[in-house]
Amino acid sequence: MxxxxxxxxxxxxxxxxxxxxxxxxxxxxxxxxxxxIYTLYESGVIYDFGSSNAQSQVPYPITFSNVVVNIIGxxxxxxxxxxxxxxxxxxxxxxxxxxxxxxxxxxxxxxxxHSNSLTAxxxxxxxxxxxxxxxTATINISNNSGTATCxxxxxxxxxxxxxx
Amino acid sequence: xxxxxxxxxxxxxxxxxRLKRTISNNIEVFTKANRKYIEIxxxxxxxxxxxxxxxxxxxxxxxxxxxxMDADMFTLTKNPFETFSVKESTEFAYVxxxxxxxxxxTIRQDAFDFHGHKINSxxxxxxxxxxxxxxxxxxxxxxxxxxxxxxxxKGISKDEYDEWALMIALMKKNYNIExxxxxxNNWELKTxxxxxxxxxxxxxxxxxxxx
Numbered sequence: 072m073x074x075x076x077x078x079x080x081x082x083x084x085x086x087x088x089x090x091x092x093x094x095x096x097x098x099x100x101x102x103x104x105x106x107x108i109y110t111l112y113e114s115g116v117i118y119d120f121g122s123s124n125a126q127s128q129v130p131y132p133i134t135f136s137n138v139v140v141n142i143i144g145x146x147x148x149x150x151x152x153x154x155x156x157x158x159x160x161x162x163x164x165x166x167x168x169x170x171x172x173x174x175x176x177x178x179x180x181x182x183x184x185h186s187n188s189l190t191a192x193x194x195x196x197x198x199x200x201x202x203x204x205x206x207t208a209t210i211n212i213s214n215n216s217g218t219a220t221c222x223x224x225x226x227x228x229x230x231x232x233x234x235x
Numbered sequence: 236x237x238x239x240x241x242x243x244x245x246x247x248x249x250x251x252x253r254l255k256r257t258i259s260n261n262i263e264v265f266t267k268a269n270r271k272y273i274e275i276x277x278x279x280x281x282x283x284x285x286x287x288x289x290x291x292x293x294x295x296x297x298x299x300x301x302x303x304m305d306a307d308m309f310t311l312t313k314n315p316f317e318t319f320s321v322k323e324s325t326e327f328a329y330v331x332x333x334x335x336x337x338x339x340x341t342i343r344q345d346a347f348d349f350h351g352h353k354i355n356s357x358x359x360x361x362x363x364x365x366x367x368x369x370x371x372x373x374x375x376x377x378x379x380x381x382x383x384x385x386x387x388x389k390g391i392s393k394d395e396y397d398e399w400a401l402m403i404a405l406m407k408k409n410y411n412i413e414x415x416x417x418x419x420n421n422w423e424l425k426t427x428x429x430x431x432x433x434x435x436x437x438x439x440x441x442x443x444x445x446x
Contacts, residue, residue: 235334
């Protein structure tokens with residue numbers, strides 16, 4: 072695991088994804104100075120496939136037990152197969168176009184965003200950001216405020232399966 | 236009740252040993268050592284899942300209802316089937332997945348819309364062996380035909396082939412189906428604490444082999 076903050080959660084409940092530290096700095100430069108920047112914390116489970124060793128095909132959880140961590144390295148988002156960000160307060164996902172390697176791992180959905188605070192507008196924005204896929208990639212967006220009214224066809228037309 | 240599982244490959248065989256122990260050895264497990272075993276595919280996962288689809292054809296005879304369980308299931312309940320029951324009219328029963336699915340291809344979408352849910356094939360009840368064989372015969376056929384059936388421009392996860400094939404197979408049958416409570420296959424719990432605190436009867440996990 073690197074210690075480069077490629078994925079950061081902000082205090083406006085948005086999450087920023089960046090391909091490297093420079094890109095992250097650029098992304099954060101657009102954020103008002105009054106905002107605090109947090110990393111993911113509190114019993115979160117992240118599945119990271121950034122490693123190039125043989126274990127990279129096996130999801131391994133990194134669990135944080137109610138500890139706020141200032142910097143968490145999460146590998147390179149373009150190499151993520153699966154990303155679990157369920158049961159948080161995330162209201163916006165930025166730069167999801169960097170999730171170019173999403174793919175279900177067994178029965179584990181590629182992108183798990185259930186039980187967050189995403190509106191239909193933000194879910195549709197996420198779908199619009201995601202690149203087309205030729206892999207089997209499922210997005211679970213159940214139990215968000217915009218779940219019932221989002222436009223799933225934006226994602227299915229790109230090859231994704233969506234669970235609401 | 237005739238209990239049956241399929242374990243093709245070392246890990247599944249190991250997990251099926253855990254299943255046997257937790258339900259007091261009252262289960263028959265089909266493995267590569269069985270005289271009826273054939274290699275249907277050089278891909279281990281495809282090969283193993285086909286044998287799962289075809290499982291009822293490995294049961295010689297029984298007059299009892301048949302219950303299929305995935306090899307990676309286990310229970311922490313002493314007499315797990317003590318409270319199991321279905322309606323008298325039920326011919327086939329399973330635990331459905333939660334949620335509405337939107338898919339990139341029409342065939343699987345039609346299958347989902349037909350059933351109203353995705354089927355989890357980890358724990359299934361069949362009223363008798365005849366019904367089990369009838370469903371399995373169609374199931375294994377649809378499984379072998381999967382590449383033709385799914386009109387997508389891309390591959391489909393091998394892990395999911397069997398469940399979509401089962402859903403398509405059941406569209407061509409007319410059985411009385413009952414949906415079971417998730418306690419009969421709580422596949423969502425992952426941590427040891429969650430599982431131990433749960434009231435569910437059966438769990439499904441590749442972890443906790445020491446249990």
